[in-house]
Amino acid sequence: MSLVIPCPNCGSRPVEEFVYGEVPLVPESITDPDARDLDRAFMHGNPEGPVVERWFHAAGCRRWTTVRRDTRTDQVLG
Ligand SMILES: [Zn+2]
Numbered sequence: 069m070s071l072v073i074p075c076p077n078c079g080s081r082p083v084e085e086f087v088y089g090e091v092p093l094v095p096e097s098i099t100d101p102d103a104r105d106l107d108r109a110f111m112h113g114n115p116e117g118p119v120v121e122r123w124f125h126a127a128g129c130r131r132w133t134t135v136r137r138d139t140r141t142d143q144v145l146g
Contacts (some may be wrong), residue, residue, distance in 0.1 A: 071142045077129040089122035089132065116140055 071083040094107040118138050125131055136145040 072144070073123050073125075073133070073135060074144060075125050075128060075130060075131075075133055078125060081125065081128055083124060085127035086123040087126045089124055114139075118145060 072080045074080050074085055075085050090112055091100060092108060092111050092113060094104045096108060098104055116139055118136060121135050121137055123133055123135055125133065137143065
């Protein structure tokens with residue numbers, strides 16, 4: 069079963085309806101604006117364990133929701 073995201077407006081919906089909203093922190097040592105944009109677009113943290121994430125319900129209510137999820141099990145914690 070794929071990941072299900074609880075949307076406060078639409079109820080539990082499949083992850084395919086959402087866009088993941090992490091904005092990675094770019095190290096201060098990277099000063100070139102183009103390199104900073106590349107890092108923001110492609111360098112995600114991918115931490116292991118409980119994380120707080122922002123998801124955009126693109127195929128639903130088009131609102132952001134905050135989800136606490138364990139990345140080891142994909143279990144939504146709240
Ligand atoms: Zn929604």
